Amino acid sequence: MSDSSSDGGKWLDAHYDPVAGLYTFSSCVDLADLSGDGESRLVVGDLGSGLSGMKLKVYRGTALMSESTLLDLPAGLVAFFMDLHEPRIPAVAVASGPCIYVYKNLRPYFKFTLPGLEVNTLEQDVWQQAREGQIDPLTLKEMLESIRKKADISLSVRSLRFLSLDTSDMDEFVQLHKQQPVRRQTVITCIGTLKKSTADEDGVSCLVIGTESSNIYILDPEAFIILYKMSLPAAPTLMDVTGQFDVEFRITVACRNGNIYILRRESDKPKYCIELSSHPVGLVRVGKNVVVGCTDESLQGFTQKGKKLWRTVLPAPIITMATMDLPTRGFQAVLVGLANCEVQLYREKNLLSTIKTPDVVTSICFGRYGREDGTLIMTTKGGGLMVKILKRTAVFDDRDSAPGPPLAQSVRLNVPKKTKLYVDQTLRERENGLAMHRAFQMDLSRLRLAAAKAYVKALESSLTPMSSSLTEPLKMNAVVQGLGPSFKLTLNVQNTAACRPVMNLAISFLYDENLYRMKCSYMRIPLLVPGLVYPVETFVECTSDKGISDIIKVFILHEGKSSPLLTAHINMPVSEGVTLN
Amino acid sequence: MGLLDKLSGWLGLKKKEVNVLCLGLDNSGKTTIINQLKPANVSVFCPLSEEWKHVSQTQAQEIVPTIGFNIEKFKSSSLSFTVFDMSGQSRYRNLWEHYYKESHAVIFVIDSGDKLRMVVAKEELDTLLNHEDISSRKIPVLFFANKMDLRDAMSSVKVSQMLCLENIKDKPWHICASNAIEGEGLQEGLDWLQGNVSVQYIE
Numbered sequence: 001m002s003d004s005s006s007d008g009g010k011w012l013d014a015h016y017d018p019v020a021g022l023y024t025f026s027s028c029v030d031l032a033d034l035s036g037d038g039e040s041r042l043v044v045g046d047l048g049s050g051l052s053g054m055k056l057k058v059y060r061g062t063a064l065m066s067e068s069t070l071l072d073l074p075a076g077l078v079a080f081f082m083d084l085h086e087p088r089i090p091a092v093a094v095a096s097g098p099c100i101y102v103y104k105n106l107r108p109y110f111k112f113t114l115p116g117l118e119v120n121t122l123e124q125d126v127w128q129q130a131r132e133g134q135i136d137p138l139t140l141k142e143m144l145e146s147i148r149k150k151a152d153i154s155l156s157v158r159s160l161r162f163l164s165l166d167t168s169d170m171d172e173f174v175q176l177h178k179q180q181p182v183r184r185q186t187v188i189t190c191i192g193t194l195k196k197s198t199a200d201e202d203g204v205s206c207l208v209i210g211t212e213s214s215n216i217y218i219l220d221p222e223a224f225i226i227l228y229k230m231s232l233p234a235a236p237t238l239m240d241v242t243g244q245f246d247v248e249f250r251i252t253v254a255c256r257n258g259n260i261y262i263l264r265r266e267s268d269k270p271k272y273c274i275e276l277s278s279h280p281v282g283l284v285r286v287g288k289n290v291v292v293g294c295t296d297e298s299l300q301g302f303t304q305k306g307k308k309l310w311r312t313v314l315p316a317p318i319i320t321m322a323t324m325d326l327p328t329r330g331f332q333a334v335l336v337g338l339a340n341c342e343v344q345l346y347r348e349k350n351l352l353s354t355i356k357t358p359d360v361v362t363s364i365c366f367g368r369y370g371r372e373d374g375t376l377i378m379t380t381k382g383g384g385l386m387v388k389i390l391k392r393t394a395v396f397d398d399r400d401s402a403p404g405p406p407l408a409q410s411v412r413l414n415v416p417k418k419t420k421l422y423v424d425q426t427l428r429e430r431e432n433g434l435a436m437h438r439a440f441q442m443d444l445s446r447l448r449l450a451a452a453k454a455y456v457k458a459l460e461s462s463l464t465p466m467s468s469s470l471t472e473p474l475k476m477n478a479v480v481q482g483l484g485p486s487f488k489l490t491l492n493v494q495n496t497a498a499c500r501p502v503m504n505l506a507i508s509f510l511y512d513e514n515l516y517r518m519k520c521s522y523m524r525i526p527l528l529v530p531g532l533v534y535p536v537e538t539f540v541e542c543t544s545d546k547g548i549s550d551i552i553k554v555f556i557l558h559e560g561k562s563s564p565l566l567t568a569h570i571n572m573p574v575s576e577g578v579t580l581n
Numbered sequence: 582m583g584l585l586d587k588l589s590g591w592l593g594l595k596k597k598e599v600n601v602l603c604l605g606l607d608n609s610g611k612t613t614i615i616n617q618l619k620p621a622n623v624s625v626f627c628p629l630s631e632e633w634k635h636v637s638q639t640q641a642q643e644i645v646p647t648i649g650f651n652i653e654k655f656k657s658s659s660l661s662f663t664v665f666d667m668s669g670q671s672r673y674r675n676l677w678e679h680y681y682k683e684s685h686a687v688i689f690v691i692d693s694g695d696k697l698r699m700v701v702a703k704e705e706l707d708t709l710l711n712h713e714d715i716s717s718r719k720i721p722v723l724f725f726a727n728k729m730d731l732r733d734a735m736s737s738v739k740v741s742q743m744l745c746l747e748n749i750k751d752k753p754w755h756i757c758a759s760n761a762i763e764g765e766g767l768q769e770g771l772d773w774l775q776g777n778v779s780v781q782y783i784e
Contacts (some may be wrong), residue, residue, distance in 0.1 A: 059698040079632065328672060370697050371608055373671065389701055392671050393708070486726040 010353055010394035014063045014564040018358070023047045024058065025192065026320045029365040029377065032079030034058065034106065036087035040368045041065065042377055045074030045094055056094060058106060059385075062371055066106055072096035076191035080205040088202045095188040095209060100219075104281040112224045117184040117213060124182050127159075131178040138171035151469070164449060173342070182421065186213035192241040195250055207247050210236030210253060216263065218245060230268040233259055238283040240290065250304060252290050254280040257273075260292060262306055264347035273307035284334055289486040291334045291346075299336065299346060312349040315339035322364035326374055331396070337361035343378065348574030352396040359384055430479040470500045474528075474556060474566050484575025485542040490535050491554065492567075495528035502528040505565075507536060511552040516572070517541045525556075542575035549574045596661040599778050600671040600683050604709065605690030606702050607669035612644050612651065613761040614690060616667045618771065619655045649673060650680075657775050660697055664688075674705065681714035687722045687776050688770075691740055693758075694731035699743045710752075721777035722749070722769050724756040731765070753777050 028045035035041070042059040046067075054070040056077075074094040081088065082102070092103040102110040126143045129135045135143070144159050146313040155163075159182070162173055189212055193205040201484045206227065207219040214235050218228040227245070234257035243249030243265075249377065258279045261270035275294075282293035289309065290302045296316055301309040316338040324333045324345065335345040341356040359380035374390030429436065437513035481488040495502045505525040509518060518540050528534060540552065549572045555564035583777045618638050647668040655662050665680050666674070687709070691702050709715055710722075724746065726737040737758040741747070746754060755773045759766035 012704055014697045014700050060693060061698075271741065322742065369607075372698060387697060389698070391704060392674055392701075 010391055011355060012391055014389045015387040018382065018384040021383045022379045022385050023383050024363050024366065024379055026322055026363040028074050028077045029363050030077055030079045031365060031367040031369055033089045033117050034089060036089045039370050041090055041351060042369060043077060043079055044241065045077040047073055070094060075188050078191055078193050080193045082200055082204065084204060093207055095191040098185045100207065110224060114186060114211060117181050117186055118153055119156060119184045120147060120151050123155055123159055127178065127182050130174055137174050156182050158182060186211045190236055190239040191520045192239045194241045195244045196221065197244055197246040199244060208241045208251060210239050213345050216251060230263050234268060235255065240279060240283055240285045242285060254282065254283045262304065272300055274306045281318050284321050284323045286323060286334055288331050293321050293336060301348065310349040314338060319360060320362055320364055322366055324366045328373060335366060337364050343423050382560040472565055473497050476556065476566055476568060478554065478570050479570055480570060480573060487540045488537060489540050490537050493525060493528065493534045493536060495530045497530045499530055501530060504559040506559060508555045508557060512550050513543060515544045515550050517543050547574055589739045590706060594658060596656060598663060599662045599685040601662050601664045601686045601688055602680050602684040603664050603666045603688045604677055605669050606698055607646065609669060609690040609692040610761040611690045612647050612666055614725060614751060615653045615664050616640050617761055617764045617767055619653060651675065660775055660778060662767045678712055681712055683717040686720055686774055688725065689722060690727050692728050693726045693740055694728050703744050710782065719752055721774060722752055722754040722756065725759045725770055726756055727759050727761055729758045730760045750768060751758060
């Protein structure tokens with residue numbers, strides 16, 4: 001198809017409406033057979049502009065089938081079977097604010113409100129006084145401020161709103177609200193479903209809700225009473241539920257403190273905790289494992305007991321995540337919507353395929369839509385709706401496009417077994433670690449001392465042809481060429497100073513005049529530019545024919561100073577010829 | 582055509598048998614179409630040969646999703662059709678290609694109301710036409726743009742545009758708007774098929 005180059009031709013572009021006007025997130029999208037005719041519909045909780053235009057929309061095929069207005073911003077939307085009546089038509093639950101609105105046959109059916117929280121008695125008293133007119137709004141404000149600072153139970157939304165008002169608006173606010181009793185209400189942050197007693201596709205499900213007050217509630221699907229309450233250390237943001245309420249279940253929640261908690265049936269406190277290095281932005285389940293997307297552009301896999309399995313780095317920040325589950329082909333993977341207009345498909349840590357999208361994808365939903373099992377539905381930041389269908393012939397190969405370490409790296413090496421000698425040695429090292437360290441340190445000190453001594457000796461005997469003077473740092477090496485009786489003596493002199501030239505230098509030779517003869521035993525050296533090597537050449541003739549050799553001493557002198565800057569001893573080779581006279 | 586038909590019928594004494602493959606996505610109406618083409622009355626029917634006795638040759642009352650495939654037989658004025666009514670469910674679509682070789686004609690049924698899955702129909706059609714057993718032969722392909730009774734159904738022209746039928750150059754093809762439940766448009770398609778299969782036979 002047209003985009004076969006980007007995703008390997010695995011998806012068919014069934015529909016794309018860039019101006020569908022759908023503004024939503026993955027938590028507010030679900031697929032369900034709402035009319036019981038075998039064709040799944042797309043149910044979307046549309047957030048509208050965020051202030052108005054919140055709607056519950058239902059799509060059939062490419063067309064919008066129905067829409068109804070929502071009273072508040074939807075926090076989550078799930079379709080679930082609430083009873084066993086025939087035909088088996090699922091209900092839709094929309095969580096917004098402190099309420100869950102249940103729709104059946106797309107008509108409002110039931111409204112469940114979370115139980116109120118405990119209200120601070122002091123706060124109640126203060127409002128009571130305000131109602132009786134004993135205190136004016138300014139005093140009320142002062143008293144509420146003081147309660148806010150020291151009380152354990154935080155203030156109600158009304159008081160907090162009141163505290164944020166300008167002085168001019170306060171009176172009106174108090175007049176408007178003082179008659180109502182003070183209530184403290186929490187809000188729903190996430191919603192999920194949990195099968196009641198059977199794992200069947202159309203089994204009755206309980207609703208599982210996470211609240212801002214750091215609680216998890218499990219609701220009975222028919223009576224809408226709280227069956228189970230669990231508490232968390234922080235407010236939950238993302239949730240995944242698996243199992244059956246009557247048998248065994250597991251609720252995985254990502255919380256606002258950056259941790260992931262795993263709750264189980266037996267206890268009302270988290271059983272396991274995963275501490276992440278950065279905040280989670282996506283949480284999905286693949287088989288028995290949990291895949292978490294983090295703000296540090298990474299995807300991490302964990303077992304259901306919270307053990308980390310793998311981590312992979314993504315090319316861009318994560319926007320949304322969803323599971324891709326295709327039971328007919330036994331295929332499970334994770335779809336990750338990224339900020340760089342890509343949707344990537346990961347199985348474990350391996351990138352299987354990348355879908356390029358014209359806009360940033362904000363919600364992903366994969367499942368049966370219409371009559372097609374492998375349908376991928378995405379909505380974009382600009383409100384577009386995109387439907388792609390997985391080709392019947394599409395095959396996903398592991399590592400087809402994932403650059404990474406070669407396979408050979410994961411092959412286990414045949415490491416030989418530990419010998420007795422190795423074990424004994426390790427044991428000895430463990431027991432005598434201190435003594436061994438001391439012995440090593442002593443030897444190291446000795447070595448340093450020996451080195452220092454040798455250096456001092458070398459300096460004292462001026463063996464190293466290097467000047468230590470600060471004003472004229474010089475280096476010299478000497479080369480003797482020839483077999484004799486005539487030798488060529490080359491002295492390479494270098495000024496090692498950073499930028500200062502050296503002037504007024506001279507070279508003088510000291511030798512046994514019975515053995516050697518030199519044209520001039522005193523030479524002047526030109527100005528030495530730093531860094532350059534100046535070869536100074538002279539000829540030496542050996543006058544003896546007895547086959548003996550001696551040392552020639554070289555001195556570099558500064559004019560007007562008697563002590564040499566540099567001394568070098570040149571061991572002359574034995575002359576192999578005789579002077580012709 | 583009519584004269585030739587009559588001649589062949591008179592001379593051969595037996596109608597020519599053609600194998601027709603009925604393909605299309607699930608829920609497009611293949612079984613309903615074939616069911617409509619079968620004779621409605623039991624008394625009209627007479628078995629063509631012994632080995633086809635097990636095949637139901639009368640109209641079914643209720644249509645259920647086909648599992649695997651069904652074999653149906655019916656006669657037109659000059660030909661005796663053996664139709665392989667394949668299941669359109671995606672898990673059975675890989676069976677289609679095993680019957681390409683023996684078929685003399687293909688009926689491809691499209692749900693005109695299902696805009697979303699038109700790409701899937703196109704994909705399956707392209708796979709069919711590019712298959713080695715089909716691409717090399719000049720077999721006639723009849724398209725039924727079915728479910729014309731639906732309010733949001735696309736016209737047959739629109740369907741042929743979406744499937745890019747104009748790109749089929751090496752095979753005779755024809756598209757008919759149909760409503761299988763009422764039987765509208767089916768005879769038109771069958772007449773075309775009869776003519777084209779006959780032409781192929783005479784050649």
